[in-house]
Amino acid sequence: MRRPYLRPIDSLWWAKPPYLAYTLREATGIAIGAYALVLLAGVICLAVSENAYDAWLRFLASRWSLALHAIFLVAMLFHVWTWFAIMPKTMPRLVIGGRYVEPRLITATGVAIAALASLVLLVIALRILQ
Amino acid sequence: MKRSVAPIFWLMFGAGGMLAALVGPALVIMTGLIVPTGVGNSTTIMDYAHAIAFAQHPFGKLVLLAVISLFAWHGAERIYLTLKDMHLGPKFTLAWLSYGSAGAVTLATTAALLAIGF
Numbered sequence: 134m135r136r137p138y139l140r141p142i143d144s145l146w147w148a149k150p151p152y153l154a155y156t157l158r159e160a161t162g163i164a165i166g167a168y169a170l171v172l173l174a175g176v177i178c179l180a181v182s183e184n185a186y187d188a189w190l191r192f193l194a195s196r197w198s199l200a201l202h203a204i205f206l207v208a209m210l211f212h213v214w215t216w217f218a219i220m221p222k223t224m225p226r227l228v229i230g231g232r233y234v235e236p237r238l239i240t241a242t243g244v245a246i247a248a249l250a251s252l253v254l255l256v257i258a259l260r261i262l263q
Numbered sequence: 264m265k266r267s268v269a270p271i272f273w274l275m276f277g278a279g280g281m282l283a284a285l286v287g288p289a290l291v292i293m294t295g296l297i298v299p300t301g302v303g304n305s306t307t308i309m310d311y312a313h314a315i316a317f318a319q320h321p322f323g324k325l326v327l328l329a330v331i332s333l334f335a336w337h338g339a340e341r342i343y344l345t346l347k348d349m350h351l352g353p354k355f356t357l358a359w360l361s362y363g364s365a366g367a368v369t370l371a372t373t374a375a376l377l378a379i380g381f
Binding site for chain 2: 159160162165166167168169172173175177180187190194199205206210213217247
């Protein structure tokens with residue numbers, strides 16, 4: 134009978150370094166998915182009635198929701214950072230003018246573009262809709 | 264050769280991840296923090312009249328569907344891969360649970376947007 138050696142693995146391996154960093158990065162997916170659910174609830178309430186939508190707005194103004202969205206924001210910002218930090222590793226090596234572009238430069242450019250995009254959206258939304 | 268369906272999920276994951284990276288923080292700040300607290304007299308921008316007008320417009324519908332469903336697919340991919348790595352169940356079950364949820368979110372969003380009408 135074949136009895137291969139199985140190296141014992143700590144069942145909490147994902148909660149310890151060096152894996153913890155990856156676990157935290159993947160956990161941003163939970164926050165982004167949960168935020169999608171909050172928005173979906175809003176759209177469904179909007180389809181149901183004005184009263185239902187107002188109830189959703191009241192939920193958004195509750196302490197629980199504000200705390201939840203503060204967590205979402207931290208997760209989103211961490212996602213922005215990790216998303217562009219892995220970008221140089223997931224794309225083909227970028228050559229400009231016969232030189233390889235530094236991975237750090239790609240990450241910095243990505244984060245800068247994201248910051249600009251978020252800022253522009255905020256300003257436009259608050260200006261136009263008001 | 265049997266083709267894998269993984270690239271389709273990766274495409275949704277990538278699109279949702281890029282969208283979240285570009286406008287995610289702004290969206291959370293706007294819908295979850297600024298508007299509910301009324302900072303800068305902003306409470307009216309998400310009131311019923313504005314929201315229904317936005318959701319009735321084809322562009323508004325597209326934005327809502329893209330944000331909600333792509334964020335859901337992005338989250339689903341991350342959750343699926345993490346649960347798979349943690350060996351928390353058979354791959355098949357985990358895939359159905361996570362991708363199934365994202366699919367349900369997409370369908371529910373589409374249905375609600377259609378119910379809102381044009």
